[in-house]
Amino acid sequence: MEHQPKKKATIYDLSVLSGSSPSTVSAVLNGTWRKRRIKETTAELIRDLADQHQYTANLQARGLRSSRSGLVGLLLPVHDNRYFSSMAQSFEAHVRSRGQCPIVVSACRDPEEERRTVETLISYSVDELIVAGATDPDGVHAVCIGSGLKHVNIDLPGSKAPSVISDNYQGARMLTEAIIRHFSDDLKLGPDELYLFGGRDDHASRERIRGFRAIKRELMQGDSDKCIEPTGYSPNMAQIAFERFYEREGKLPRGLFINSSINFEGLLRFMAQHPNEAFMDIVVGCYDYDPFGSFLPFPVIMIRQDIEGMITKAFEIMAENRPSVQTYLIQPELVPPRTALKGPLDAIKDIA
Amino acid sequence: MEHQPKKKATIYDLSVLSGSSPSTVSAVLNGTWRKRRIKETTAELIRDLADQHQYTANLQARGLRSSRSGLVGLLLPVHDNRYFSSMAQSFEAHVRSRGQCPIVVSACRDPEEERRTVETLISYSVDELIVAGATDPDGVHAVCIGSGLKHVNIDLPGSKAPSVISDNYQGARMLTEAIIRHFSDDLKLGPDELYLFGGRDDHASRERIRGFRAIKRELMQGDSDKCIEPTGYSPNMAQIAFERFYEREGKLPRGLFINSSINFEGLLRFMAQHPNEAFMDIVVGCYDYDPFGSFLPFPVIMIRQDIEGMITKAFEIMAENRPSVQTYLIQPELVPPRTALKGPLDAIKDIA
DNA sequence: CATTTTTGCACAATCGATGGTGCAATGAAT
DNA sequence: ATTCATTGCACCATCGATTGTGCAAAAATG
Numbered sequence: 001m002e003h004q005p006k007k008k009a010t011i012y013d014l015s016v017l018s019g020s021s022p023s024t025v026s027a028v029l030n031g032t033w034r035k036r037r038i039k040e041t042t043a044e045l046i047r048d049l050a051d052q053h054q055y056t057a058n059l060q061a062r063g064l065r066s067s068r069s070g071l072v073g074l075l076l077p078v079h080d081n082r083y084f085s086s087m088a089q090s091f092e093a094h095v096r097s098r099g100q101c102p103i104v105v106s107a108c109r110d111p112e113e114e115r116r117t118v119e120t121l122i123s124y125s126v127d128e129l130i131v132a133g134a135t136d137p138d139g140v141h142a143v144c145i146g147s148g149l150k151h152v153n154i155d156l157p158g159s160k161a162p163s164v165i166s167d168n169y170q171g172a173r174m175l176t177e178a179i180i181r182h183f184s185d186d187l188k189l190g191p192d193e194l195y196l197f198g199g200r201d202d203h204a205s206r207e208r209i210r211g212f213r214a215i216k217r218e219l220m221q222g223d224s225d226k227c228i229e230p231t232g233y234s235p236n237m238a239q240i241a242f243e244r245f246y247e248r249e250g251k252l253p254r255g256l257f258i259n260s261s262i263n264f265e266g267l268l269r270f271m272a273q274h275p276n277e278a279f280m281d282i283v284v285g286c287y288d289y290d291p292f293g294s295f296l297p298f299p300v301i302m303i304r305q306d307i308e309g310m311i312t313k314a315f316e317i318m319a320e321n322r323p324s325v326q327t328y329l330i331q332p333e334l335v336p337p338r339t340a341l342k343g344p345l346d347a348i349k350d351i352a
Numbered sequence: 353m354e355h356q357p358k359k360k361a362t363i364y365d366l367s368v369l370s371g372s373s374p375s376t377v378s379a380v381l382n383g384t385w386r387k388r389r390i391k392e393t394t395a396e397l398i399r400d401l402a403d404q405h406q407y408t409a410n411l412q413a414r415g416l417r418s419s420r421s422g423l424v425g426l427l428l429p430v431h432d433n434r435y436f437s438s439m440a441q442s443f444e445a446h447v448r449s450r451g452q453c454p455i456v457v458s459a460c461r462d463p464e465e466e467r468r469t470v471e472t473l474i475s476y477s478v479d480e481l482i483v484a485g486a487t488d489p490d491g492v493h494a495v496c497i498g499s500g501l502k503h504v505n506i507d508l509p510g511s512k513a514p515s516v517i518s519d520n521y522q523g524a525r526m527l528t529e530a531i532i533r534h535f536s537d538d539l540k541l542g543p544d545e546l547y548l549f550g551g552r553d554d555h556a557s558r559e560r561i562r563g564f565r566a567i568k569r570e571l572m573q574g575d576s577d578k579c580i581e582p583t584g585y586s587p588n589m590a591q592i593a594f595e596r597f598y599e600r601e602g603k604l605p606r607g608l609f610i611n612s613s614i615n616f617e618g619l620l621r622f623m624a625q626h627p628n629e630a631f632m633d634i635v636v637g638c639y640d641y642d643p644f645g646s647f648l649p650f651p652v653i654m655i656r657q658d659i660e661g662m663i664t665k666a667f668e669i670m671a672e673n674r675p676s677v678q679t680y681l682i683q684p685e686l687v688p689p690r691t692a693l694k695g696p697l698d699a700i701k702d703i704a
Numbered sequence: 705c706a707t708t709t710t711t712g713c714a715c716a717a718t719c720g721a722t723g724g725t726g727c728a729a730t731g732a733a734t
Numbered sequence: 735a736t737t738c739a740t741t742g743c744a745c746c747a748t749c750g751a752t753t754g755t756g757c758a759a760a761a762a763t764g
Contacts, residue, residue: 008474008499010750021714026751036753037712054498059475060415061750064719069412071476079431079440079456080697088431092458101472103455104431106444108700120453122360123411124423124476146406147360236698268643268692291620292644340620345432346588348460362720373744378721388723389742413720416749 009053017053018046025050029057069125072098075117075140076106077133077233081261083288083305087132087155089344090311098315100127109233111136118143128318130154130311135202137161152314155305157203157327164313166305167329168204171287172211172257174334178301179255179285180219187281191222194255197241198263200232205259208287212257227253231263238266246270246278254282261288294339302335308344361405369405370398377402381409421477424450427469427492428458429485429585433613435640435657439484439507441696442663450667452479461585463488470495480670482506482663487554489513504666504675507657509555515679516665518657520556520639523684524563524609527637530653530686531607532571534635541635543574546607549593550615552584557611560639564609579605583615590618598622598630606634613640646691654687660696 011025018025020042027033028046049055063069072095076084088104095102105121107114114131118140121129129151131140137158144151144161157163176194183189196212199205209228216223229245231237238258246252258264264286271279282298289304309330317323335341363377370377372394379385380398401407415421424447428436440456447454457473459466466483470492473481481503483492489510496503496513509515528546535541548564551557561580568575581597583589590610598604610616616638623631634650641656661682669675687693 012750022751023715023753024713026753027713030752032752037710039712042712056471056475058416058477058750059472060412060421060477061719062752063412064410064416064721065750065752067719069476078697078700079437079444080434080695081437082432082434085431085433085437085440088437088456089458092431101457101469103457104440105454105456106441110701117453119408120411123408124421125410125412234697234700235692235694262697265643265692268647271647272690272692290644291617292642292648295620295623295648296644297647297649338624340587340617340624342587343432345430345586345614348430348586349462364720374720375722375745376743379723379743382722384723389740391742394742410720413749414722416751417720417722419749 008058009050009055010058011055014046014049014053014055017049018042020046029055030062063125067125068127070100071103071121071124071126072100073118073121073126073129074102074104075114075121075129075131075134076104077109077135078262079104079106081288082290083261083307084132086344087307087311090307091130093344093347094311094315107134109133109135111139114140115143118149122147122149130314131158131161132156134158137163150318152317152323154310154314155204160325162317162323162325163327164310164317164330165204165327166303166310166332168207168287168332169211169214170329171303171305171332171334172208173215174332175285175287175301175303176212176215176257177219178334178336179257179283180215182283182299182301183254189220189255191216191220192224192227193253194220194257195227195229195245195253196257196259197229198231198233198238198259198266200230205230208257208259230259231266233260233262235262235265235269238263239269240266242267242270243273246274252279252282256282256284258284258286261286261290261293264288264290264293289335289341291340291343294335294337299337301337302339303332304335304341305332306330360410361402361407362410363407366398366401366405366407369401370394372398381407382414415477419477420479422452423455423473423476423478424452425470425473425478425481426454426456427466427473427481427483427486428456429461429487430614431456431458433640434642435613435659436484438696439659439663442659443482445696445699446663446667459486461485461487463491466492467495470501474499474501482666483510483513484508486510489515502670504669506662506666507556509679512677514669514675514677516662516669516682517556517679518662518684519681520559520684521563521566522681523639523655523657523686524560525567526684526686527639527653527655528564528567528609529571530688531609531635531637532567534651534653535606539633541572541607543568543572544576544579545605546572546609547579547581547597547605548609548611549581550583550585550590550611550618552582557582560609560611582611583618585612585614587614587617587621590615591621592618594619594622595625598626604631604634608634608636610636610638613638613642613645616640616642616645641687641693643692643695646687646689651689653689654691655684656687656693657684658682 014025015022027036028043074091092102107117133155137153141160153163231241285301289302366377367374379388380395426443444454485507489505493512505515583593637653641654
């Protein structure tokens with residue numbers, strides 16, 4: 001399988017071949033040659049040799065010397081849901097358009113793993129980092145400043161670095177209101193028929209809960225802690241919560257605010273265990289959009305966070321030289337049931 | 353925001369602090385110190401200093417010297433669907449468990465981008481590479497051997513490197529048969545009511561089409577090219593295909609074999625444009641599993657490829673020193689409608 | 705023609721870690 | 735006491751690129 005594991009050409013090889021010094025070769029190939037007053041013809045010669053020999057710079061060496069790498073990192077909690085995978089997709093497009101190399105890693109919502117992973121990225125002299133949905137953004141921050149790595153939080157805010165997040169309060173208000181209004185007057189939802197499931201004790205969950213409760217108070221004069229069931233971000237815990245509720249009450253609440261599409265998968269698991277009748281009259285509001293989720297057999301209203309907007313803003317902030325530590329809110333969007341939105345994949349040309 | 357951008361400690365710093373030589377420090381910190389007969393007490397001293405000063409090795413320097421990086425790459429076509437995001441998730445778990453650092457990048461199904469991206473990875477001395485669903489696996493291969501990078505194709509096979517793929521033929525047979533059998537005898541599906549949509553001219557599509565046709569011939573004595581509509585891997589093209597069909601025939605075929613969940617999103621877009629009646633009697637078989645897709649208002653049978661199995665096999669192959677260039681088939685699994693399978697996220701502990 | 709300026713490039717240090725080699729000090733064996 | 739083996743470590747070249755500096759040759763200036 002390995003044919004010619006011939007070593008890659010280096011500037012030294014080209015230096016010999018061209019008869020000029022390594023530094024000249026280097027300058028020519030990295031674009032600084034005009035500044036160094038290299039003759040056009042010399043440059044041309046070297047460039048020719050370079051692509052004759054398929055020269056590509058050793059980026060580790062370059063990075064070592066210049067302590068920059070051309071890498072831009074995105075730290076995700078997990079890959080496997082449409083919210084974060086869309087984020088990865090948008091992120092890649094952004095980074096590539098700036099001529100850098102995107103690298104995406106996940107840290108499984110584990111604070112320890114988050115820090116370790118960032119340490120590793122730093123060891124590769126990653127130039128910039130977007131920290132998405134970190135469980136411990138400030139812990140990550142501490143690691144970052146230790147080495148002066150520019151970074152911005154996204155999705156979940158930290159208190160020490162600039163953050164770009166959805167307006168979760170507003171989003172939750174919109175979503176909750178939409179759920180309530182989705183019921184016609186004769187089937188009007190009662191305050192204790194509207195529950196929030198999922199999430200945990202993070203900023204996003206808290207804000208969403210706050211929004212949920214605010215609207216509930218405003219529109220239905222009812223609100224109580226028992227209508228809130230945090231389950232963490234796992235399908236399994238959410239499923240258990242639904243099962244418990246069902247056992248207790250003999251049915252699901254008619255109005256369901258689900259705090260993330262991951263938790264929504266818990267509802268799927270519940271559904272798999274129960275006949276359709278168990279949830280034919282429910283209306284679900286889900287924070288985070290999933291195209292397939294939007295077309296389930298009952299009305300599913302979703303919130304789509306403006307991922308593009310957040311990423312764009314994050315890069316703007318990183319471009320500033322002394323970004324202020326503040327949290328920028330990006331407005332999310334309400335998605336009515338049965339809606340197939342375009343996503344980052346649509347930007348990709350497909351050669352059929 | 354930047355507090356103490358104090359330089360990171362190096363082995364030289366520790367060398368001064370400890371009074372031993374850089375090489376000793378290096379040996380102690382990278383584990384080769386026993387081999388070098390460093391005294392236990394010296395080692396201890398250095399280790400203490402190291403974590404007092406939060407030393408972490410500069411991996412670019414290490415990589416430069418040793419021409420290995422500890423990085424393992426996964427090249428994806430796209431991030432944004434559950435098949436590939438699950439793959440990323442499994443991949444990360446695998447690589448981490450081996451103490452290396454996973455990095456995931458996508459190349460948008462663009463052969464040129466694929467090669468460029470791999471070039472970049474190589475410049476960082478990535479140790480191993482999994483090439484998933486590449487449009488031009490052999491092109492990538494050419495780049496890889498140029499530098500002796502171990503790599504394995506996954507999902508789509510190449511002719512020059514070992515490949516691990518789903519048994520798409522069998523999978524398509526199972527899926528097609530399941531679609532047909534899902535109709536009761538009185539509503540039996542006719543040969544021209546069963547269509548395949550999506551995919552393009554790649555190995556997976558061809559095999560699936562072959563399986564589809566084989567079963568169609570076997571079970572319904574019918575088969576024709578007009579029942580195959582390749583649309584490329586884009587939601588948009590698929591939608592157009594569905595619309596066209598609908599305009600032409602006044603309805604969708606009752607039996608739909610959809611070649612990828614990405615194409616399935618095209619059906620969602622179609623659905624958004626049409627009342628539910630337009631597809632209340634259809635049965636969809638989709639190659640690739642999406643948990644939400646499984647619960648749509650009509651029966652959706654799915655194929656789940658054994659991602660874990662493929663990744664595991666791929667790493668096994670890469671561990672061999674002279675892997676033979678062959679294609680390994682991994683059996684996929686048929687998923688009945690309304691099924692919520694566990695996925696890689698379930699492996700993640702969630703602190704509620 | 706002498707001097708200054710500009711052009712074109714080579715030299716060498718450097719980034720941080722690795723690993724082969726060599727050598728002094730210690731302990732064991734004769 | 736001498737010889738030999740072992741222990742414990744320092745030295746130094748090296749990986750491939752970047753970059754500040756210096757200097758000869760060519761061109762411009764007077």
